[in-house]
Amino acid sequence: MSTPPGAAAFCLRLVRRQLLLAFRRPIDIANPLVFFAMVIALFPLGLGPAPDQLAAFAPGVLWIIALLSNLLTSDTVFRGDYDDGSLEQLLLAPQPLYLSGLAYICAHWLVTGLPLVLISPLFAVMLNLPAAGILALALSLLLGTAVLSLVGAIGAALTVGLRRGGMLISLLILPLYMPVLIFGSACVQAAVTGVPTGPYLAILGAMLSLAIALAPLAVAAGLRISIDA
Amino acid sequence: MTPPAPLLAARSLTLSRGGRELFRDLSLAIGPGDLVQLEGPNGVGKTSLLRILAGLSRYGYEGAVERSGALLYLGHKSAVKAQLTPRENLALHVGGEGSHGDAAIEGALAEVGLYGYEDVPSHTLSAGQQRRVNLARLYLCSSPLWLLDEPFTAIDRAGVGQLQSLFVQHVEGGGAVLLTSHQPLAVDYPVRALTLSQGSAA
Numbered sequence: 001m002s003t004p005p006g007a008a009a010f011c012l013r014l015v016r017r018q019l020l021l022a023f024r025r026p027i028d029i030a031n032p033l034v035f036f037a038m039v040i041a042l043f044p045l046g047l048g049p050a051p052d053q054l055a056a057f058a059p060g061v062l063w064i065i066a067l068l069s070n071l072l073t074s075d076t077v078f079r080g081d082y083d084d085g086s087l088e089q090l091l092l093a094p095q096p097l098y099l100s101g102l103a104y105i106c107a108h109w110l111v112t113g114l115p116l117v118l119i120s121p122l123f124a125v126m127l128n129l130p131a132a133g134i135l136a137l138a139l140s141l142l143l144g145t146a147v148l149s150l151v152g153a154i155g156a157a158l159t160v161g162l163r164r165g166g167m168l169i170s171l172l173i174l175p176l177y178m179p180v181l182i183f184g185s186a187c188v189q190a191a192v193t194g195v196p197t198g199p200y201l202a203i204l205g206a207m208l209s210l211a212i213a214l215a216p217l218a219v220a221a222g223l224r225i226s227i228d229a
Numbered sequence: 230m231t232p233p234a235p236l237l238a239a240r241s242l243t244l245s246r247g248g249r250e251l252f253r254d255l256s257l258a259i260g261p262g263d264l265v266q267l268e269g270p271n272g273v274g275k276t277s278l279l280r281i282l283a284g285l286s287r288y289g290y291e292g293a294v295e296r297s298g299a300l301l302y303l304g305h306k307s308a309v310k311a312q313l314t315p316r317e318n319l320a321l322h323v324g325g326e327g328s329h330g331d332a333a334i335e336g337a338l339a340e341v342g343l344y345g346y347e348d349v350p351s352h353t354l355s356a357g358q359q360r361r362v363n364l365a366r367l368y369l370c371s372s373p374l375w376l377l378d379e380p381f382t383a384i385d386r387a388g389v390g391q392l393q394s395l396f397v398q399h400v401e402g403g404g405a406v407l408l409t410s411h412q413p414l415a416v417d418y419p420v421r422a423l424t425l426s427q428g429s430a431a
Contacts, residue, residue, distance in 0.1 A: 093325025
């Protein structure tokens with residue numbers, strides 16, 4: 001018989017568990033990326049294949065698709081654990097739910113946000129984004145997708161008890177996604193036009209700090225309410 | 230009757246669901262050495278009561294619940310991940326108990342009759358075997374208080390007998406067990422019966 005692990009060790013265990021689960025179902029990791037690639041492929045068809053026109057729309061388009069592909073997966077953060085009863089056990093664990101929730105979000109970002117960041121230069125080239133904007137795109141996505149995962153988890157925690165929470169979760173969290181979209185695409189736009197991107201990245205970083213501090217509180221409260229219902 | 234320092238005490242619990250009063254002014258105390266069976270017809274509020282006692286339901290009822298010390302709650306759902314093996318399920322459990330060595334996990338799985346199944350994906354196990362993975366936590370967790378919602382569901386007769394002797398072993402060692410079940414316990418130990426009936430509690 002052993003004593004309960006400290007919060008840090010427990011969080012590491014949760015992250016390991018979530019990553020292991022994700023790698024047992026690699027299709028869930030691939031889905032958002034395939035979605036991203038498919039939507040990117042639609043734009044030249046809809047807007048016309050003129051390279052300069054695509055380049056002009058690229059910053060906004062890339063960021064909007066990143067946001068939508070995150071929205072696609074945000075529902076899944078707690079869904080499986082709610083369905084099989086693991087979530088009840090998590091709520092009864094002696095470790096603080098704030099940190100456990102953060103561990104879930106961290107794992108979710110590692111399997112959805114991070115791959116998107118890594119593959120984004122390829123997608124940028126597909127839309128003819130000028131080379132100057134590629135680094136800014138990757139950096140802004142690095143900060144921005146983490147915010148999206150944190151905010152999305154709030155919606156996921158609140159709607160996990162509902163059978164069909166998909167539409168509701170969009171209504172709940174899309175307004176909160178908007179600041180990220182505004183500063184994220186503005187950051188890429190700035191890089192393309194030669195304006196310093198520092199301020200935009202700083203604002204995204206500030207949003208990330210705020211989200212790390214506050215989102216797990218809302219997630220913990222949301223999970224308690226969802227399990228109670 | 231009540232030993233000093235109960236592990237769990239509930240005072241005047243009242244719960245209504247959908248305009249129907251499930252129980253009113255229900256008080257109970259569970260201390261070391263108590264083996265309590267919660268009985269009553271379907272829909273009378275056994276699971277609701279257990280969830281209130283465990284702390285999963287925090288709103289919508291009146292009264293107070295006091296817990297001292299850790300508890301182990303096993304609900305209707307087995308909390309077993311189909312994609313993980315039984316070993317991984319226990320090693321990476323979200324319940325927050327201490328990390329168990331390989332030997333301890335193998336021992337617990339052997340106790341619940343899953344020797345040889347440690348490393349197969351859980352989705353290949355039968356429903357009863359999946360429940361047994363969950364029940365293996367009883368051998369691993371050091372919580373003195375067990376709240377078990379229908380622990381015998383999908384378990385074969387030999388397994389039920391083994392579980393019942395485990396409960397007795399646990400309460401004799403200073404633990405406490407509160408379980409819901411429709412079948413009488415065949416144990417050589419005084420079982421406290423707590424019967425919920427329509428609209429009231431004895």
